[in-house]
Amino acid sequence: MRIQPEICINEVMETAIATAYRAGLEILKVYDTPFDVEQKEDTSPLTLADRNAHEEIAAGLSQTQIPILSEEGRKIPFAERKEWTRFWMVDPLDGTKEFVKRNGEFTVNIALIENGISVAGVIYVPVTGVMYFGIPEKGAFKISKFNNQGAGLEKWIASAKKLPSSNQSRVYTVVGSRSHKSLETADFMDELSAEHGEINIVSMGSSLKICLVAEGVADIYPRFAPTMEWDTAAGHAIAKGAGKEIYDHSTGKPMVYNKENLLNNWFIVK
Structure with a gap:
């Protein structure tokens, strides 16, 4: 198994969060216009938004020098990826059917996998601007209206709600x-x-x-x-x-x- 160099988890997750946000902007460019729907090999829908978000994520995460396994790049042979001790697992547009229905319930998903375990993750909701992220030893967080300008991980955490945030008695x-x-x-x-x-x-x-x-x-x-x-x-x-x-x-x-x-x-x- 190929050993990969140590990383600063805060730095790479800051990159992942910002990248998810930019991918969401690319998705909205298509969402706000008439768009065509193709069929993937597994018959699930594929849109221009999937492809544009994939390209944005691939470009953004490339600076981390960590391999990427994306839904839109799924054909990487197992013989190659089984050597990865660390990689990004990406779904550029999760919920394509919801995208096609225009109900807003779709997301950008980016996870950091180490030795088969999901250790950190980002989920961004382009229509609402909600950003979720989880980071080891820090916890999980939600920002209701994410703004990528002039901030950084520590400021984002300071402005976020730590999860779980709901402890109300209910059914x-x-x-x-x-x-x-x-x-x-x-x-x-x-x-x-x-x-x-x-x-x-x-x-x-x-x-x-x-x-x-x-x-x-x-x-x-x-x-x-x-x-x-x-x-x-x-x-x-x-x-x-x-x-x-x-x-x-x-x-x-x-x-x-x-x-x-x-x-x-x-x-x-x-």
Whole structure:
């Protein structure tokens, strides 16, 4: 395994946060105009916004000299990436279906993976300007209206809310996918209802579902339907920073990344 040099986590995450913001600006340029939708090989939609955001992220993260594995650059052979002890896991536009529906529930996801573990992550919501990020030994944070001008990591942290920020007493809340539902998920929610009595079900698109658990707005997010590693990696780091975890449903252990098959197993965030 190739050993990579030590990094300053604060410096590289400052770069990642700023890069996610710029990628979001590129996405909005397309979102605010009529746009064409193509089909990826897996039949999910691809837009100009995906490609432009990917290019912006690749350029921004290149200065860190850390390899990048992006949804839009997924064909890097496992024989090559298995040698990476550290890399960026990127989804330039998570929630493309929500983008196409124009409901605003899509994000830019950037995660730093070390030895198969998501250690730090950024999720940016271009339409609302909300920025989530999680950094080791600092925690997880939310900035409601992110402004990239004239700031830096310490100022961003000072202006952010530390997660979880919601501790209010409420009905047990389950968050689910707006565009991807399964019978297994419905059965699991019935089990939760039997255990907790009344439950509140909140629908949401993209990695924002993980963020709701990290914030404390929801108690659990079960996902018994297909996802890819780049769909969860950034949210995983944010959830961990907020004292939560993403568990592989088949093993009961925390999710790991950079598998030969980049398809996730079913999982539960809580």
